[in-house]
Amino acid sequence: MNLNRVWSGALAAGVLCAAAQAQDWVPFIIPAQLPAPAWQTQPPAPITTNSPRIEVRGTHFYRGSARVRFFGVNCSFGANLPAAAEAPVIAARLAALGINNVRLHHMDTGDFPGGLWRARADQRELDEAALRRLDGFIDALAKQGITVDLNLHVGRDFARALGMPPPGTEMGKIVSLFVPEFIQLQKDFARTLLDRVSTVRGVRYAADPAVALVEITNEDSFFMWNGDEKLRAFGEPYAGELRRQWNAWLLQKYSGAEKLRAAWSVGGEPLGASLLQPLAASGAWLQEQHAGCRMTVAPEQHAGRAALAVKIGQHDETEWHLQLNHTGLRMEQGRYYTIRFTACATQPRKLYLGVGQHHEPWSNLGVYQNVKLTTGWQEFSIGFEATASDANARLTLAIGGSAGDVFLSGVELRPGGREGLRADETPERGSVALFAGAETAARSADRTAFLVATEKKFFDGMRDFVRHDLKCAAPVTGTIVFGAHGKAAQLGMDFIDSHAYWQHPSFPHRDWDMNDWLIGQKALTANPEHSTFKAMDGDRVPGKPFTVTEYNHPAPNDFQAECVPLLLAWAAQRDVDGIWLYTYAHAAESKGMDTLNSFFDVRENPAKLGFMALAPAIYRDTCAPANVDWTKDRCVARAAGWRIWTGKISSDELRVQSPAFAAAALTALDGQPLEKSKRVLLATCGRCENTDMGFSADRRTVGMRWGHAPVRIEAVRGMLKMPGAGWRGQALDAAGNPGKEVAARTTADATEFTLAPESATLWYLFTR
Numbered sequence: 001m002n003l004n005r006v007w008s009g010a011l012a013a014g015v016l017c018a019a020a021q022a023q024d025w026v027p028f029i030i031p032a033q034l035p036a037p038a039w040q041t042q043p044p045a046p047i048t049t050n051s052p053r054i055e056v057r058g059t060h061f062y063r064g065s066a067r068v069r070f071f072g073v074n075c076s077f078g079a080n081l082p083a084a085a086e087a088p089v090i091a092a093r094l095a096a097l098g099i100n101n102v103r104l105h106h107m108d109t110g111d112f113p114g115g116l117w118r119a120r121a122d123q124r125e126l127d128e129a130a131l132r133r134l135d136g137f138i139d140a141l142a143k144q145g146i147t148v149d150l151n152l153h154v155g156r157d158f159a160r161a162l163g164m165p166p167p168g169t170e171m172g173k174i175v176s177l178f179v180p181e182f183i184q185l186q187k188d189f190a191r192t193l194l195d196r197v198s199t200v201r202g203v204r205y206a207a208d209p210a211v212a213l214v215e216i217t218n219e220d221s222f223f224m225w226n227g228d229e230k231l232r233a234f235g236e237p238y239a240g241e242l243r244r245q246w247n248a249w250l251l252q253k254y255s256g257a258e259k260l261r262a263a264w265s266v267g268g269e270p271l272g273a274s275l276l277q278p279l280a281a282s283g284a285w286l287q288e289q290h291a292g293c294r295m296t297v298a299p300e301q302h303a304g305r306a307a308l309a310v311k312i313g314q315h316d317e318t319e320w321h322l323q324l325n326h327t328g329l330r331m332e333q334g335r336y337y338t339i340r341f342t343a344c345a346t347q348p349r350k351l352y353l354g355v356g357q358h359h360e361p362w363s364n365l366g367v368y369q370n371v372k373l374t375t376g377w378q379e380f381s382i383g384f385e386a387t388a389s390d391a392n393a394r395l396t397l398a399i400g401g402s403a404g405d406v407f408l409s410g411v412e413l414r415p416g417g418r419e420g421l422r423a424d425e426t427p428e429r430g431s432v433a434l435f436a437g438a439e440t441a442a443r444s445a446d447r448t449a450f451l452v453a454t455e456k457k458f459f460d461g462m463r464d465f466v467r468h469d470l471k472c473a474a475p476v477t478g479t480i481v482f483g484a485h486g487k488a489a490q491l492g493m494d495f496i497d498s499h500a501y502w503q504h505p506s507f508p509h510r511d512w513d514m515n516d517w518l519i520g521q522k523a524l525t526a527n528p529e530h531s532t533f534k535a536m537d538g539d540r541v542p543g544k545p546f547t548v549t550e551y552n553h554p555a556p557n558d559f560q561a562e563c564v565p566l567l568l569a570w571a572a573q574r575d576v577d578g579i580w581l582y583t584y585a586h587a588a589e590s591k592g593m594d595t596l597n598s599f600f601d602v603r604e605n606p607a608k609l610g611f612m613a614l615a616p617a618i619y620r621d622t623c624a625p626a627n628v629d630w631t632k633d634r635c636v637a638r639a640a641g642w643r644i645w646t647g648k649i650s651s652d653e654l655r656v657q658s659p660a661f662a663a664a665a666l667t668a669l670d671g672q673p674l675e676k677s678k679r680v681l682l683a684t685c686g687r688c689e690n691t692d693m694g695f696s697a698d699r700r701t702v703g704m705r706w707g708h709a710p711v712r713i714e715a716v717r718g719m720l721k722m723p724g725a726g727w728r729g730q731a732l733d734a735a736g737n738p739g740k741e742v743a744a745r746t747t748a749d750a751t752e753f754t755l756a757p758e759s760a761t762l763w764y765l766f767t768r
Contacts, residue, residue, distance in 0.1 A: 024658070024717060024757030025689075027710035028606045029594045030734050032089055034096035037736025038765050039613050039669055039681045044095055044145025049201055051209040054147065056475050056494050060545055061577055069571075070212075070578030071612075071620040072101035072149070073602065074550065075585065078114040080104050081133040082588035087140035094584070095144035096736070098615040101212060102141055102148050103549055103580050107134070108189065109155025109171065113588070123161045126192060132199055138210050139200040147212035149549065149580075150205070150474075152190050152466075154218040158182040167238050169230050173220045175238055177458045178245060186217075187465055194470045206472035214476045215549070216462045219499065221489070222451040223482040229369055232435055239434075246434050249450045250427040257426040264420030267440040271338060272415040276326050276395065279308040279411055288323040293400050295322050300407070303344065303377060307407040315400050317509040319352045319370075322400035327358050329393040329413070331365050331386045338417030338438040339382045339395070342409040345373040351406060352398035353382070355413070359392055368396075373406065381437025383417055419443075448485060455489035463493060477547075481539035491541065495577065498539040499550035500532035503557050505599050518700045519599070523559035523661060524566060525635050525647040533570045547578035552608075554599035556695075556702060558687050561663035562635075562646040564611035568665070569637035569644045572619040573626040579619070581608060594709040596690050606713050606734070607663075607688035610762040613736070614683055617667040618642045641674060642667035649718070656718035656755075659686035664716070675723045682764040684755070686714030715757035726768040727751040731759035738765055 052064040061068045073094065082090055094102065111119040112130040119127070138148055155171040158164075162185070167175045176182050194206040194214075205211050221227060234242065254260040277284035280299055287297060293315050300309035315322060331337070343351060354368030367384035395413050399406050417438040425432045434447060459478035466472045475494035481487045490496055503520035507513050524531065532551075540546045548571075553563035564581070571579045585603040593604045602608040618639075626639040634647035643666045649656040656662045664684035668677035689712055694705025729742030742764060743754040755764070 024715045025712045026715045026757055026760040028610075028685075028713045028734050028760075028762055029710055030604075030606055030609050032093060032593050034093050034736055037096050037613065038730075038732055038738050039736065039763075040096055041669060041679075044100070046145055047142040047147055047210045049203045049208060053209050053473050054212040054475060055473070056545055059543055061475070061495075068100075069576075069620050069623065070101040070147075070149075070547065070580070071098055071615045072103055072549075072578065072580040073099055073584035074103040074105045074580055074582045076106045076583045077110055078587045079583070079585040080107050080137060080588075081113060081116075081130050082137055083133065084136050086588055087133075087137045088143070090588075091137075091140040091144040091146060094141070095146060097609055097612045098620060099612070100146055100620060101578065101580070102146055102584070103151065103215075104134075104148050105151050105218070105583065106154045107151065108153060122163075123156055131196065135198040135200045138198065138205075138208070142201070142208075142210040147210050149213040149215060150193070150211050151215045151218055152193070152462075153186055153216065153220070156185075156189070158185050161185060164237070165235065168233055168235065173217075173224070174222060174227065174230055176217055176220055177222065177455055179238065179241055183458065183461075186462065190462070190466060191470060194466065194472050206466075206470050206474075211472070211474050213495075214466055214472060214474045215497070216459060216466075216476065216478045218479060220479045221482040221486045222455050223486040225482075227482070232369070233372065243432075243434055244430055245454060246447075246450055247427045247430040247432050249453065250432060250446070253446075254427070256428060257421065260427060260432075261421040264440050264443045264446075266420075266442050267418055268420055269336060269416040269418045271417045274412040274414050275329055276411060276413050279408060284326050284328060286325045286327055288320075288325060290321040290400075291316060291318070293321040295399065297324070302407045305342070305377060305407075305409050307409045310399050310406040310408065312399070312403060312405055315403060317401055319350070319398040319401035320396075322398070324397040324399065324408075325358070326395040326411075326413075327392075329355070329358075329390075329395060331355065331388070331390045331393045333386055333389040335415055336383060336385050336418050336438070337366075338414050339367070339384075339412070340380065340414070340417075340437075341411040342377055342379050343371070343373055343407060344375060344377045345404045345406050346375065347404040348372065348374055349402040349404040349406075352396075352401075354396050354398070355384070355386075355393060356396065357390055357392065358394040363388070365390060365393055373404075377409075381417070383436075383438025452485050452488050455486075456492065459489055460492040475545070480549075487539065487541065493544070495545035495547055496539065496541045497547045497549050498536045499582075500536050500548065501551070501582075502532050502553040502563070505554055515703045517703070519554065519557055521558050521699050523562060523647065524553065525559070525562055525630075525661075526633060528630055528635075533566075533574075537574070545577040547580075548576065549578070549580045550582040551579060552582050552600055552602075555596050555605060556689060556693060556706075558699065559661055560605075560688060561607040561611070561685050564608055564615070565644045565646055565663045565665045566635065568611070568615055568618045569626065569628060569635070572623055572639065573628055573637065575623050581612070594711060596688070596706060596711055604711060605688060606711060606762055607685055610683045610685065610713075611663070611665055613763070614642070614665045614667045614681060617669060617671075617681075618644070618665065622671070641672065641677070643674070652721065654718065654720050656684075656716055658717045659714050662686045662714075662716050666720075678768050680722065680766040682720060682766070683762055684716045684764075685762045686716065688713050713762055715760065715762070716755050717757055718755045720753045720755060720764075722751045722753065722766055724749065724768070725751060727753075727766050728768065729753045729764055729766045731761040732763035732765055733761065736763065 112127040118125045158172045294313035296311045350370040352370045356364045366387045418440045477493045553560045624639040628637045637644040645664045669679040690707030693707035730738040731740045
C-alpha cells in the first residue's frame with residue numbers, strides 16, 4: 001500500500017454532514033480522580049533519581065535498552081504549579097489516561113501563581129514558592145512514571161526585563177535569536193532552572209531522569225509566520241544590531257564592497273514601463289468598502305505634493321475592509337516586478353499592499369505585506385517574483401484597519417527593477433540594508449543564508465550550553481520546524497519537533513477577543529488534501545527522532561472527537577517518537593471539571609480524554625504495522641491489535657447508525673491480536689458540547705456563550721462484532737468502572753454487541 005497516497009488522498013466533497021442532528025446526548029464527566037480504571041492493568045514504574053536517562057540512539061529515544069515513545073499533554077501557565085495536595089491527584093489521573101510525559105509550557109510567561117516569576121518584579125526574579133510547587137509536581141509525576149519536557153523560553157518578555165524598548169514581536173520572539181543581552185538572559189534562566197536542586201527529589205534538574213527532554217524556545221524563528229514582516233518592522237536598537245551582524249557576515253564572506261558588488265550584480269534588470277494607470281484614472285482604479293467601513297477618494301495637494309487623498313470615514317480593525325484596487329493587470333509567472341510609490345498619513349499607521357487574482361479563488365501572486373506610514377512623505381520600493389501567470393490580476397492597496405487619512409503619489413508597478421548593492425552601501429561602513437526594495441536573487445539568497453546561519457548559531461550555542469556548561473544529559477531540541485530554512489537551523493538538535501492544529505480559532509477583528517472569534521466546522525476526515533499530517537510529514541529529518549509537542553482540533557469543532565484517534569493512527573503508522581495534546585489545562589485548580597471552558601483545554605473534554613486511554617496499546621507501548629484506508633467520507637486504520645474509525649462508520653466490525661459522523665477506537669488491552677485477545681476496550685462518540693451552548697446559526701462561534709454543566713457527548717447507536725464466542729460486554733462509567741451489561745447476540749463465529757445511548761457511556765469493556 002502506498003501510505004503517502006493514503007494519508008493525502010482526496011475525498012469527494014460534500015459527503016459529510018457538517019453538523020449531525022443531535023439524537024442522543026448523555027452527560028459524561030471524567031472525574032478528577034481515576035483510582036483504578038478497568039483498562040489499567042498495572043501501575044506504571046516510577047522514575048527515580050537512579051533510573052536510566054532518556055537518550056537518543058540512532059533515530060529513536062531509549063531508556064536503557066527499551067525504546068520509548070512519548071504520549072503526552074502540555075501543562076500551561078499555572079497548570080504547571082499545582083498545590084502540594086493537588087499534584088498527586090493530577091499525576092495519577094494523567095497516568096490512568098496513558099500519559100508518560102508532560103510538557104511544562106509557558107512557565108516563564110506570567111507571575112506566580114500563573115507562572116514562575118515573583119509578582120511585580122518585571123520578570124527579573126523567580127518566585128521560590130512557585131519553584132517549590134514545580135519541584136513537587138515533577139516529583140508527583142515521576143512517581144507515576146511520567147517524565148517532563150522542560151521548556152526554557154516560551155513567553156518571557158526580555159525587553160521588559162531589561163528596560164529596553166518593545167521590539168514589536170510578542171513574547172520575546174525573534175529578538176531572542178540575535179540580541180546578545182537577550183541570549184544571555186536565556187542562558188541565565190536555563191542555569192537557574194537546570195542547576196536547581198529539587199527540594200523534594202534532592203537532585204539537580206539537569207541530572208534528574210524525570211527531566212526527559214529540553215526545548216530551547218517555543219515557535220521562534222526568523223522564518224516563522226510573518227517573520228519577514230517582523231524583521232522589516234524592527235526599530236532601534238534591534239534593527240541596528242541585526243544590521244551590524246549582517247554587515248559583519250558579508251564582510252567575512254566577501255572581504256569588501258568590490259567583491260560583494262560583483263556577486264550581487266548578477267541578474268540585475270532595469271525597470272520597464274509602468275503597468276498602471278494614474279491614480280486619478282477612475283476606470284482602472286476601483287474602490288472596495290466592506291462591513292460598514294467608509295472612505296472618500298479625491299485628488300488633493302498635501303505637504304507640497306499632488307496626491308490622491310484617502311479620507312477614512314468609518315473603519316474597523318480589518319485592513320481589507322477598505323481597498324483601492326487597480327484591475328486588469330497581466331502577470332507572468334517567474335517575472336520580477338517592482339512596486340514603487342510615495343505615501344504619508346495624518347498619523348502613523350500601516351498600509352497593506354499586494355498583487356493577486358481579481359477573480360476566484362483570489363489567490364496571492366507573489367506579494368502581500370505592509371509598510372509603516374508616517375506624517376512625512378516616504379518613498380517605497382517593493383520587489384517580488386510572480387508565482388503564477390494570470391491575465392486578470394490586480395494591485396491592492398488595503399487601507400482599512402486604522403484611523404488616519406492616507407495620501408498616495410506616483411504609484412507604479414513595473415517589470416524588472418532588481419538591484420544588487422546600491423551605490424551608498426558598503427559592508428565596511430556597516431551600511432548594507434538587510435532588505436532592499438527590489439533585489440537580485442544573489443542578494444536575497446545571501447540574506448536567507450545569513451538568517452539561517454544566525455539562527456543555527458543561536459540554537460547550536462544554546463544546545464552546547466545546556467549540554468556542556470550545565471551538564472544536562474536530556475536530549476535537546478531548538479524549536480519547531482518552520483519550512484526548509486527553519487529546518488536547516490535545527491539540524492544540530494538531538495530531535496526534530498513540529499506543531500499542528502486543525503481549524504484553529506481565528507479572530508477577525510482583535511487577537512484573542514473571546515467574544516469575537518470563529519472556528520471552521522470542518523472534519524479533517526473529509527479534508528485530507530489539507531491534512532495536518534501531510535504538512536508534519538514534511539518536517540521530519542532523516543536520522544533524527546521526530547516529535548509533535550502540540551496538537552489539537554480545538555473545541556467547539558463538531559468533529560473534535562476525530563482528533564486523538566487520527567493522531568494515534570498517524571503516529572503509529574509513521575512511527576513518530578512522541579505526540580502531545582495541547583493543552584491539559586491552563587490553571588492548576590481542579591474545579592470546573594464538568595464543563596468545557598476553552599478551545600484547547602482537554603482536562604474536562606471527554607471527546608479527547610476518552611480516546612487517550614487507548615494510546616498505550618495503540619501507539620505508546622507498541623508500534624505494530626498499520627494499514628490506513630482514507631477514502632471518500634471515512635478513515636479506517638487497522639493493526640493486528642487495534643482498529644480506528646472516523647467519519648461515516650460502516651464496516652463488518654463496527655456499524656454506526658447514529659450520529660452521522662463519529663469516531664471510534666478499539667484495542668486489545670493484553671497485547672494480543674484482536675482475534676486472540678481476552679480484554680478489549682472500545683471508545684466511541686460523536687459531538688461533545690456543554691449543555692445549552694450558544695452557537696451561531698452557522699455553528700462557527702459561541703462567543704462567550706459556552707453554556708453550562710454538564711459536558712455531554714453524542715452517544716453512539718450501532719453494532720460491534722467481536723470475533724469468536726464467550727464475550728461479555730460492559731459499559732464503563734465516567735470513572736472507568738464496569739457497569740451495565742451490553743446486550744449481545746452470539747453467532748457461529750462472532751458475538752454482536754448492541755451499542756446504545758441508553759448505556760450512557762463513551763467506553764465499553766469486552767472480556768472473555
